[in-house]
Amino acid sequence: MRTPKKIYxxxxxxxxxxxxTISCRESLLTSLLFALNSxxxxxxxxxxxxxxxxxxxxxxxxxGDQLVSSYISLGxxxxxxxxxxxxxxxxxxxxxxxISGFSKRGDLSKCMNVFxxxxxxxxxxxxxxxxxxxxxxxxxxxxxxxxxYLHGIAVKFGMKLESKIANSLINMYGKFGCLDSAxxxxxxxxxxxxxxxxxMVAICTQNGIPDGAFQHFxxxxxxxxxxxxxxxxxxxxxxxxxxxxKLVETIHAVIFTCGLDENVTITTSLLxxxxxxxxxxxxxxxxxxxxxxxxxxxxxxxxxxxIHGHGETAIxxxxxxxxxxxxxxxxxxxxxxxxCSHSGLVEEGRYYFHIMSNVFGIQPRLDHYxxxxxxxxxxxxxxxxxxxxxxxxxxxxxGVWGALLGACRVYRNIELGKEAAEKMIALDPLxxxxxxxxxNIYSAAGxxxxxxxxxxxxxxKGVIRxxxxxxxxxxxxxxxxxxxDYSHPDANKIHEKLKELVRKIHxxxxxxxxxxxxHNVDEEVKMGMIxxxxxxxxxxxxxxxxxxxxxxxxxxxxxxxRDCHSTVKFVSLIEKRAIIIRDSxxxxxxxxGSCSCGDYW
DNA sequence: ATAGGGTTAG
Numbered sequence: 001m002r003t004p005k006k007i008y009x010x011x012x013x014x015x016x017x018x019x020x021t022i023s024c025r026e027s028l029l030t031s032l033l034f035a036l037n038s039x040x041x042x043x044x045x046x047x048x049x050x051x052x053x054x055x056x057x058x059x060x061x062x063x064g065d066q067l068v069s070s071y072i073s074l075g076x077x078x079x080x081x082x083x084x085x086x087x088x089x090x091x092x093x094x095x096x097x098x099i100s101g102f103s104k105r106g107d108l109s110k111c112m113n114v115f116x117x118x119x120x121x122x123x124x125x126x127x128x129x130x131x132x133x134x135x136x137x138x139x140x141x142x143x144x145x146x147x148x149y150l151h152g153i154a155v156k157f158g159m160k161l162e163s164k165i166a167n168s169l170i171n172m173y174g175k176f177g178c179l180d181s182a183x184x185x186x187x188x189x190x191x192x193x194x195x196x197x198x199x200m201v202a203i204c205t206q207n208g209i210p211d212g213a214f215q216h217f218x219x220x221x222x223x224x225x226x227x228x229x230x231x232x233x234x235x236x237x238x239x240x241x242x243x244x245x246k247l248v249e250t251i252h253a254v255i256f257t258c259g260l261d262e263n264v265t266i267t268t269s270l271l272x273x274x275x276x277x278x279x280x281x282x283x284x285x286x287x288x289x290x291x292x293x294x295x296x297x298x299x300x301x302x303x304x305x306x307i308h309g310h311g312e313t314a315i316x317x318x319x320x321x322x323x324x325x326x327x328x329x330x331x332x333x334x335x336x337x338x339x340c341s342h343s344g345l346v347e348e349g350r351y352y353f354h355i356m357s358n359v360f361g362i363q364p365r366l367d368h369y370x371x372x373x374x375x376x377x378x379x380x381x382x383x384x385x386x387x388x389x390x391x392x393x394x395x396x397x398x399g400v401w402g403a404l405l406g407a408c409r410v411y412r413n414i415e416l417g418k419e420a421a422e423k424m425i426a427l428d429p430l431x432x433x434x435x436x437x438x439x440n441i442y443s444a445a446g447x448x449x450x451x452x453x454x455x456x457x458x459x460x461k462g463v464i465r466x467x468x469x470x471x472x473x474x475x476x477x478x479x480x481x482x483x484x485d486y487s488h489p490d491a492n493k494i495h496e497k498l499k500e501l502v503r504k505i506h507x508x509x510x511x512x513x514x515x516x517x518x519h520n521v522d523e524e525v526k527m528g529m530i531x532x533x534x535x536x537x538x539x540x541x542x543x544x545x546x547x548x549x550x551x552x553x554x555x556x557x558x559x560x561x562r563d564c565h566s567t568v569k570f571v572s573l574i575e576k577r578a579i580i581i582r583d584s585x586x587x588x589x590x591x592x593g594s595c596s597c598g599d600y601w
Numbered sequence: 602a603t604a605g606g607g608t609t610a611g
Contacts, residue, residue, distance in 0.1 A: 232609080267610090
């Protein structure tokens, strides 16, 4: 069993003192249990339970409910249910505690069962605090069917427009990707409150429409509401896939002026945002200025180092913080392992994966396995990675197979790649990337027939290929390019610049990597295809419009191809420019002919 | 009179 967190053990010792000297006050016990709810200490919970049994009749008060809730949230459902059965006069609060407990554990089926039992016994008394936890459990379990059923219940009981219920449903639909339903519900609310607006801002971003997020923010202001912490965090998130460093710097200034830089949640969001925008120094500065960085903040800093490929620095930070008494959790380890993986630190990664469970008592989750498969796979240790998957105690998910698939593509392993891709396609038949990946593996091996079969099956299922898009910021605008894009007002100039660039690097000895074109066509056609890639067009535009002392920052929604990667390295050398490209996976900072990823990606 | 997850950071 894990050691209780320090804060709670100190609360508990204080409490014991009072306990023996002062008569036991129910409210004290209750608030203490409330505090324990978020801790990992079932021993504290049991101690209180025992004490309560001796000195209080918990069956009469709400302390029983709180104990029920505590036990469940700590993962002791059996104790909770036993206790629940012992409460003779169970009121709605008792039921709600049980439901809420299962919801917090993410146990949808138990949550739903209790809810249905309650509904048949207590249907008249059901309130919003009964329904909301069940909706929330559906949201995290992505249970669409059950979610719609609950929506129906809310309608039936006339609770649909109660703001808290409506907001939780809006959020649920947003998480499901059903923006239509969410919007419809939102429009029905007579007077949306701050949380309603915040939810809209958040779900727009979650569904890939950041401009929708900004629009809702503006409408919210127009309706006379003032933003709060949640609004700002959601807005910062809306910026993370756009090249909007200057906008973010403005927001940062406002945050500073309003004194919100004291708010750890906001500064942590800002930290991670800067890192996603390629400004690791700005991230680090924000981190150092946080007066009391918590675990989330320093885990975020580790994540920032990870996506920039600074594995050693991430490890240093981790070790320093642990020496200072910070207790890492499963998320901290996810970022640490990811840092090892992005920097090729295989032995270190193995070490931390080992001590995570053996020293820190944290059982590896799916994310950790994904990181380990990635770590081994990038090094070419495909069989080790495969063995890990075979022996893992959890059912591997898309993240795990995806990591293996990525490695198979790089190391051209057809057999394992096929298995991984088929698993991925079974898990998510609508994700075009899996088909493309499998097809590319076949193409790379010259198996053109197999490749075209995969593409055909993708087409037959109506899966549409995600188009590559590159973004670049200039003149307070975001410019967007797709492959072979001539839609920009300055298209002619841009393509002329690109041609000139290609000619220049060839003269300087650049050898194009046409084998990254996975179509059965001759070399010249391949050259033509490669040189139309959206990131090259964006690069040419960047060279045209930016001054030579500022870095060119490009964002891409998919991964950069090998030829573009080499091209940009060459351009950074001969044009003497700093170029930063963030693809869907990580950062590439190009300078003097080399990339920060060390070609390890 | 009380208590019981609406949104938002790693």
